[in-house]
Amino acid sequence: MRTLITTAFVSLDGVIEGPGGEPGYRNTGWTFNDVEFDPAAYELKGREQGEAAAMMMGRRSYEAFSPVWPTMTEEFAGYNAMPKFVVSSTLREQDLVGNWGDITILRSLDDVAALKQTDGGPIIVHGSAELNRNLADAALIDRYHLLVFPVLLGAGKRLFSSTDKDKQNLTLVESESYGNGIQKLVYDVR
Numbered sequence: 745m746r747t748l749i750t751t752a753f754v755s756l757d758g759v760i761e762g763p764g765g766e767p768g769y770r771n772t773g774w775t776f777n778d779v780e781f782d783p784a785a786y787e788l789k790g791r792e793q794g795e796a797a798a799m800m801m802g803r804r805s806y807e808a809f810s811p812v813w814p815t816m817t818e819e820f821a822g823y824n825a826m827p828k829f830v831v832s833s834t835l836r837e838q839d840l841v842g843n844w845g846d847i848t849i850l851r852s853l854d855d856v857a858a859l860k861q862t863d864g865g866p867i868i869v870h871g872s873a874e875l876n877r878n879l880a881d882a883a884l885i886d887r888y889h890l891l892v893f894p895v896l897l898g899a900g901k902r903l904f905s906s907t908d909k910d911k912q913n914l915t916l917v918e919s920e921s922y923g924n925g926i927q928k929l930v931y932d933v934r
Contacts, residue, residue: 746859747866748800750876751792751889754903760873761900766808771897779893780924788889788928793822797865800856803832805871814844829867831856831875853882860884873901881907887932888914894925 753763753775762769765776801809806828813820827846831853840847850856856879859867869876869885879885890903918930 745861746797746864747886748856748860748869748879748884749792749796749866749887749889750869750879750885750903751789752876752903753891753893755893755895755897755900757896757898758902758904759897759900760871760876760903761897770899774895774897775893778895779926782922782924782926785891785922785924785926785928788891788930792868792889793820795866796822796826796868798827798829798867799823800829800831800850800867800869800872800875802872802875803830803835804874806830806832806835809871810841810844814841823870829856829859831872853878853884856884857882873903876903877905877907880912881905881909883912883933885933887917888930890927890929890931892927892929 752760754760755774759771762772763775765773814824817824825845827848828844829848829850830840831850833851835849837849840849850859866887868889869879876885913934914931915934916929917932918928920928922928
Protein backbone atom coordinates (compact mmCIF):
# COMPACT_ATOMS: atom_id res chain seq x y z
CA MET A 745 0.00 0.00 0.00
CA ARG A 746 1.29 3.45 -0.92
CA THR A 747 1.56 6.29 1.57
CA LEU A 748 -0.21 9.56 0.74
CA ILE A 749 1.64 12.59 2.17
CA THR A 750 0.32 16.14 2.21
CA THR A 751 3.07 18.73 2.12
CA ALA A 752 2.22 22.37 2.72
CA PHE A 753 3.41 25.81 3.61
CA VAL A 754 0.76 26.91 6.09
CA SER A 755 0.12 30.09 8.05
CA LEU A 756 -0.51 29.77 11.77
CA ASP A 757 -4.23 30.22 11.09
CA GLY A 758 -4.28 27.38 8.53
CA VAL A 759 -4.13 29.24 5.20
CA ILE A 760 -2.18 27.62 2.35
CA GLU A 761 -3.22 29.93 -0.51
CA GLY A 762 -0.64 31.84 -2.58
CA PRO A 763 2.52 31.10 -0.56
CA GLY A 764 5.00 31.65 -3.40
CA GLY A 765 3.78 34.83 -5.04
CA GLU A 766 1.14 33.36 -7.33
CA PRO A 767 -0.93 36.18 -8.90
CA GLY A 768 -4.50 36.83 -7.90
CA TYR A 769 -4.36 36.16 -4.16
CA ARG A 770 -4.82 38.75 -1.43
CA ASN A 771 -1.73 37.79 0.59
CA THR A 772 0.35 36.22 -2.16
CA GLY A 773 4.01 35.59 -1.41
CA TRP A 774 3.58 35.37 2.34
CA THR A 775 6.31 32.69 2.72
CA PHE A 776 9.05 35.10 1.72
CA ASN A 777 7.69 38.67 1.91
CA ASP A 778 7.91 39.01 5.69
CA VAL A 779 9.85 35.93 6.85
CA GLU A 780 13.64 35.89 6.70
CA PHE A 781 14.94 33.09 4.47
CA ASP A 782 16.62 30.22 6.33
CA PRO A 783 17.71 27.34 4.05
CA ALA A 784 17.60 24.89 6.96
CA ALA A 785 13.82 25.38 7.20
CA TYR A 786 13.42 24.06 3.66
CA GLU A 787 15.47 20.87 4.09
CA LEU A 788 12.21 18.93 4.25
CA LYS A 789 11.34 20.04 0.71
CA GLY A 790 14.58 18.64 -0.71
CA ARG A 791 14.12 15.40 1.20
CA GLU A 792 10.60 15.02 -0.18
CA GLN A 793 11.91 15.11 -3.75
CA GLY A 794 14.25 12.23 -2.95
CA GLU A 795 11.76 10.11 -1.02
CA ALA A 796 8.52 10.52 -2.99
CA ALA A 797 7.78 8.22 -5.92
CA ALA A 798 4.93 10.29 -7.37
CA MET A 799 3.21 13.65 -7.04
CA MET A 800 -0.53 14.37 -6.76
CA MET A 801 -2.45 17.61 -7.13
CA GLY A 802 -5.86 18.97 -7.94
CA ARG A 803 -6.75 20.62 -11.24
CA ARG A 804 -6.18 24.22 -10.14
CA SER A 805 -2.74 23.44 -8.72
CA TYR A 806 -1.91 21.47 -11.85
CA GLU A 807 -2.89 24.45 -14.00
CA ALA A 808 -0.70 26.73 -11.85
CA PHE A 809 2.33 24.41 -11.63
CA SER A 810 2.44 22.83 -15.11
CA PRO A 811 3.50 25.95 -17.03
CA VAL A 812 6.26 26.75 -14.50
CA TRP A 813 7.70 23.68 -12.75
CA PRO A 814 8.92 21.86 -15.88
CA THR A 815 11.16 24.87 -16.64
CA MET A 816 12.67 24.83 -13.12
CA THR A 817 15.05 21.99 -13.88
CA GLU A 818 17.44 22.57 -10.96
CA GLU A 819 14.96 23.43 -8.19
CA PHE A 820 12.41 20.74 -9.04
CA ALA A 821 14.44 18.03 -10.78
CA GLY A 822 13.06 15.30 -8.50
CA TYR A 823 9.46 16.45 -8.77
CA ASN A 824 9.73 16.93 -12.53
CA ALA A 825 11.04 13.38 -13.05
CA MET A 826 8.35 11.58 -11.03
CA PRO A 827 4.92 10.51 -12.31
CA LYS A 828 2.09 12.94 -11.59
CA PHE A 829 -1.55 12.28 -10.74
CA VAL A 830 -4.13 15.03 -11.17
CA VAL A 831 -7.46 14.54 -9.41
CA SER A 832 -10.14 16.23 -11.49
CA SER A 833 -13.55 15.49 -12.90
CA THR A 834 -13.21 18.24 -15.52
CA LEU A 835 -9.61 18.22 -16.82
CA ARG A 836 -9.30 16.66 -20.27
CA GLU A 837 -6.40 14.58 -21.60
CA GLN A 838 -5.77 17.18 -24.32
CA ASP A 839 -5.30 19.84 -21.59
CA LEU A 840 -2.19 18.07 -20.21
CA VAL A 841 1.25 19.53 -20.93
CA GLY A 842 3.65 17.38 -22.91
CA ASN A 843 6.89 18.38 -21.19
CA TRP A 844 6.29 17.19 -17.63
CA GLY A 845 6.60 13.42 -17.83
CA ASP A 846 3.91 10.84 -17.02
CA ILE A 847 0.62 12.49 -16.02
CA THR A 848 -2.50 10.50 -15.13
CA ILE A 849 -5.92 11.99 -14.46
CA LEU A 850 -7.84 10.44 -11.56
CA ARG A 851 -11.56 11.20 -11.69
CA SER A 852 -12.59 10.52 -8.09
CA LEU A 853 -11.50 9.85 -4.53
CA ASP A 854 -12.28 6.20 -5.23
CA ASP A 855 -9.56 6.34 -7.90
CA VAL A 856 -7.19 7.81 -5.29
CA ALA A 857 -8.07 5.02 -2.84
CA ALA A 858 -7.42 2.42 -5.56
CA LEU A 859 -4.07 4.04 -6.41
CA LYS A 860 -3.05 3.82 -2.76
CA GLN A 861 -3.59 0.04 -2.91
CA THR A 862 -0.98 -0.38 -5.66
CA ASP A 863 2.71 -1.10 -5.24
CA GLY A 864 5.09 1.82 -5.22
CA GLY A 865 6.57 4.48 -3.02
CA PRO A 866 5.00 7.48 -1.31
CA ILE A 867 2.81 9.94 -3.19
CA ILE A 868 3.23 13.58 -2.20
CA VAL A 869 0.31 16.04 -2.52
CA HIS A 870 1.29 19.64 -3.40
CA GLY A 871 -0.87 22.76 -3.15
CA SER A 872 -4.43 21.63 -3.81
CA ALA A 873 -6.38 23.06 -0.88
CA GLU A 874 -9.73 21.60 -1.94
CA LEU A 875 -8.21 18.21 -2.80
CA ASN A 876 -6.41 18.07 0.56
CA ARG A 877 -9.61 18.81 2.46
CA ASN A 878 -11.48 16.12 0.51
CA LEU A 879 -8.68 13.58 0.98
CA ALA A 880 -8.58 14.26 4.72
CA ASP A 881 -12.37 14.03 5.02
CA ALA A 882 -12.19 10.64 3.24
CA ALA A 883 -9.38 9.47 5.59
CA LEU A 884 -6.96 8.99 2.69
CA ILE A 885 -4.03 11.06 4.00
CA ASP A 886 -1.37 9.09 5.89
CA ARG A 887 1.12 11.83 6.78
CA TYR A 888 1.42 15.63 6.94
CA HIS A 889 4.64 17.53 6.20
CA LEU A 890 3.96 21.07 7.39
CA LEU A 891 6.10 24.18 7.43
CA VAL A 892 4.12 26.53 9.66
CA PHE A 893 4.93 30.22 9.14
CA PRO A 894 4.66 32.86 11.88
CA VAL A 895 1.93 34.81 10.16
CA LEU A 896 -1.84 35.16 10.51
CA LEU A 897 -3.43 35.76 7.11
CA GLY A 898 -7.06 35.87 8.19
CA ALA A 899 -8.46 34.98 4.78
CA GLY A 900 -7.65 32.43 2.13
CA LYS A 901 -8.01 28.77 1.30
CA ARG A 902 -7.39 26.58 4.33
CA LEU A 903 -5.62 23.25 4.55
CA PHE A 904 -8.19 21.68 6.87
CA SER A 905 -11.92 21.51 6.27
CA SER A 906 -14.63 22.53 8.67
CA THR A 907 -16.62 19.37 7.92
CA ASP A 908 -18.24 17.80 10.95
CA LYS A 909 -16.42 14.47 11.16
CA ASP A 910 -14.91 12.15 13.72
CA LYS A 911 -11.77 13.18 15.55
CA GLN A 912 -8.55 12.13 13.83
CA ASN A 913 -5.50 11.60 16.02
CA LEU A 914 -2.00 12.38 14.79
CA THR A 915 1.43 11.28 15.99
CA LEU A 916 4.24 13.82 15.84
CA VAL A 917 7.21 12.06 14.23
CA GLU A 918 9.47 15.04 13.56
CA SER A 919 9.62 18.69 14.55
CA GLU A 920 12.04 21.56 14.50
CA SER A 921 11.95 25.29 15.15
CA TYR A 922 13.98 27.79 13.15
CA GLY A 923 15.29 31.23 14.06
CA ASN A 924 12.95 32.91 11.57
CA GLY A 925 9.90 31.51 13.40
CA ILE A 926 9.06 28.69 10.98
CA GLN A 927 8.06 25.41 12.61
CA LYS A 928 8.55 22.05 10.86
CA LEU A 929 5.88 19.56 11.93
CA VAL A 930 5.63 16.04 10.51
CA TYR A 931 2.62 14.02 11.65
CA ASP A 932 1.50 10.48 10.93
CA VAL A 933 -2.25 9.95 10.88
CA ARG A 934 -3.29 7.25 13.34
